[in-house]
Amino acid sequence: MPDARNLETEAISGGVHHALKHDSAHKHVTGEAVYVDDIPAPANLLHLAAGQSARAHAKILSMDLSMVRQAPGVVAVLTAEDIPGENDVGPVIHDDPVFAEKVVEFIGQSLFAVAAETREEARRAALLAKIEYEDLEPVLSVGDALAKENFVLPDHVIRRGDSKAALDRSQHRLSGSLQVGGQDHFYLEGMVSLALPAEDGDVQIWCSTQHPSEVQHNVARVLGRPSNAVTVDVRRMGGGFGGKETQSALFAAIAALTAVRTGRPAKFCVDRDDDMIMTGKRHDFRIDYDVGFDDDGRIEAVDFMQASRCGMSADLSGAISDRAMFHADNAYYLNDVTITSHRCKTNTVSNTAFRGFGGPQGMVGIERVIDEVAFALSKDPLEVRKLNLYGGEGRNITPYSMTVEDNVLPEIIEELEASSDYARRRAEIRTFNASSPVMKKGISLTPVKFGISFSTKHLNQAGALIHIYADGSVHLNHGGTEMGQGLYIKVAQIVAEELQIDLERIKISAASTGKVPNTSATAASSGTDLNGKAAQAAARTIRERLVAFAASRYDVKPSEVFFHANKVQIGPQTISFDELIGQAYLARVSLSSTGFYKTPKIFYDRETASGRPFYYFAYGAAVSEVMIDSLTGEHKLLRVDILHDVGRSINPAIDLGQIEGGFIQGYGWLTSEELFWDETGRLRTHAPSTYKIPACSDRPEDFRMKLLESGWNREDVIHRSKAVGEPPLMLAISAFLALSDAVASVADYRIRPDLDAPATPERVLMAVERLRREAAGAEQTEAAQ
Incomplete structure (x- = not known):
């Protein structure tokens, strides 16, 4: 009897393990790719600008916005008093107001929003506010924050062995300090959100964000509405790098609030200078180290102090600082080690996720230590690196007790x-x-x-939705967002492989909270791992239905049904994929399915500072x-x-x-x-x-x-x-x-x-x-x- 090998001379175009171009590459270079600001402007569109604090740390004594309201083209001016829900867009701790009310905590913090007929009119009007401040002493650096014990979150310590005793008995010992600067995301497309009012006070938002569900939930909280009243769509971003994981929510919330209050569409397209002033960066760090080592350069003990500049609010600083601690070892076995992390509160913009999420800062620290050890012993640093690498049993446990397998x-x-x-x-x-x-x-x-997974356990989940239409074409949707990194083409390749159809048959669609709920951010390098598995699960569910249907219709065993190269072999005969789909549709077989995936094995116990976070x-x-x-x-x-x-x-x-x-x-x-x-x-x-x-x-x-x-x-x-x-x-x-x-x-x-x-x-x-x-x-x- 024929089997799947009869079809091996043919192959699909675009399955996994093939080097394919980005699905939107030609659109990027020709300008055809549609970003949020390229969406045709709806009728009566309002444009937004934010009034910003001129002080790093001060009480607001008075805020006269009369000249702002009277400026040409201005339709509405919104402050904290106009927020029907909660004045906050903090992703974890609610300490990040949409509009400052009594105190400002960094230069550039939003105080109010102006909605006008044109973007230029909104920006000009925002400058007309008369604000009186009573200055308070600002904390502007990591050093100041450490001296004043000014922190956004409690310290955290990872410890194994007795580093103090081991340092004291080491053959050689040295100490030092390293300053590691921050970094602006400098995405090509700045922050932008377009909000359309809908029936019953609902709102539709097109947003440049890596985290549609978080924008949805935060906007709903600001509006005082349930999450089902807010729908967020993201087709693509012109770069993200972590900067659009949490901080898109501020601009989306202001746009949504304006749309609901005025009944008119509203767009907040942020100027480059304002974007850089108002949004967080990669955390800059001070890393102090004290290391003991032997004559060969083998590290016997090390103490790290990591102090991160978090800015005025917590944002994701807890998880970022944790990941810096998790990567303080990089590639090296550290037997007696203490890593202490201080999360410093400063009167600067709240720092946020950035590609690597704290890991790079932790790695720079240990790599500097390795170089210092090699320098002290007049050795090639590579020799010292190889000597200290993780090895077999007894030298394969991280400081947080995860086995390197x-x-x-x-x-x-x-x-x-x-x-x-x-x-x-x-x-x-x-x-x-x-x-x-x-x-x-x-x-x-x-x-x-580098460890792969969100260190916050519940974020390691993803969903997907796949429809196959009666003509055999496929519609793919999942919770991942495309910021130029190629996630969408990879997930489409996974679905093409599962269904054994050409990639061209699959329509890649925008991420939408109306289709896949409660998604995690496209971050932590987990986009393909999570969404690829979810999409595979959805495709596999439909495929299994089709196998059962074909086996029943053609009176063969399910094991005799094979999908390959746009065809389906059913016992002794072969039909096209499209033909089978058409037959299944007429037979009332469901051709739509959701898929879900959660990463196994991961956990972390903060009390014992141990676990498997990756x-x-x-x-x-x-x-x-x-x-x-x-x-x-x-x-x-x-x-x-x-x-x-x-x-x-x-x-x-x-x-x-x-x-x-x-x-x-x-x-x-x-x-x-x-x-x-x-x-x-x-x-x-x-x-x-x-x-x-x-x-x-x-x-x-x-x-x-x-x-x-x-x-x-x-x-x-x-x-x-x-x-x-x-x-x-x-x-x-x-x-x-x-x-x-x-x-x-x-x-x-x-x-x-x-x-x-x-x-x-x-x-x-x-x-x-x-x-x-x-x-x-x-x-x-x-x-x-």
Whole structure:
């Protein structure tokens, strides 16, 4: 009897493990892609602007908005008094008001909203407010917050063993401190929400957000309505990077409030400068460390103090600071370790999620420690890294008591060390630096071990909805959002594979709270893991119905029904997929199904600071080579070699794009993207003119990326793939440490550089000058002796 092998000469176009272009790539480059601000303006559309605080910390004594209301084109002015529900859009703790009422806590905080006939009229009118303040003392830095014990959340400590005793008995010991700067998301599409009033006080919102359900719930809370009164749709975003996980809710709430109050559609499209001033960033950190180690460089004990700038409210700072603690080990076994986290409250904008979600900051700390240990012992840092890697039993438990079961870093590092010719290049760089008084080179190889899952357990769930229409075409919907990262094409490939139909048959639709409820944010690198599994479950349910129907109709066993290449083999005969769908429809078989998935195995006990917060780890490593000009501090990234583990890639083309983009974004964070607040608490770097993201010319001319060919996920993740959204960003730590290596050459590698991030030309130059002064002083001392 024929079986599925009869059909193996044919294949579907676009299943899993195929390198396919992004589904909207051609629309992105031609301008056809429709973003929220491209939606045709509905009749009577109102445009919005926010009145912002001019003080970092002050009481509001009075607020005269009469001139604002009288300004040309103004239709409505809304304040906290106009909110029928709760004046709050905080995602976890309700400490983030839509409009400040009695006290302002950062420059740029929203005080009121103006709705006008044009965007320009709204923006001009917002500047006419007369506000009297009574200034209060602001807290503007992590150092100030630590000194005043000013925190948004309680401290948290992860401890294993007795680090104090182990430090005291260590053969060698050193301590230091590292400042790690924040980062603006600088998405191409700024914050934008369009709200349409509906019947019964309901509202429809098109929003640029990574978390439609959270926007829905927050807006409903502001309006004093149930969540079913608010529908949020998201077809695509022009970038998100975490910045649109929680903070889209403020602008959506103001748009929705305006629409409901006026009965007219309202759009809040935020100006770039206002966007950068009003929205949170990556948390900047101060990391203090105290490490003990033996003659070989093996770490015997380490204490970390991590202090994060959270801003004026909690936002997601608790989970972000936790993840920084979870990644304080990166790839290394730490036997006696204490990690203390302080979540600092400052009178600056509330910081929020950013690609890596605290993990990068934690990793930079331990990588600096490894470099310091190697420097103290005059060893190659790679030698010390390999010595301290997680290993077999007895050296495979994290500080939070999770067993590392899938470590492929030794394999990755061995392969990358050879393919990048690391040892030869490092020796040549030392020779070059000895004979080059001005231009100096540096090189570094660093690994990445990044935990995958939301550390908040209930967020690890997803839903999907699939319809198959009578003509055989498929409509796919799930809770994930598309911000350019390629989630939608991957999930469509998964459905195509499950139903064995061409990808072109599947219509990718917008995420909608009206179709899939209670979704989690598209974040934590879990978009494909969660939504791919949910969509697979929905497709599998329909497929199983079709198998049962075909077996019954054609009087064969279910095991004799095979789907392959747009056809269905039923016993001895084969019919097209479309024909079977048509027959099933006429026979009243349901061709629609939901799917649901929740990640297994994960838990974390805060009382004992132990558990399994991640389902699995993603791994990678990078070698970066740089050259600095020691007279100006400027540098160039010469060459980058990357080997990254994505398991069995669902779409290698998309994954390679994510690796390249992640590395470059991490490189920008650590070298050029500097946030600066002045002494009043005003952000001065709020436009492309003052804030430098990497440009095309900053990409190394020699950029070599490769996926680990033996990649495989031992856990039951969708098609044995691994997440790729966030882990590659941390590969850029290699570039930061390569800069430090280059600076160290100025003093013939005898003095530690102590370079903070971002390593801007100014910081590099200051580090170079310090080393020159100290080296000159040391030479004078030696001469005098």
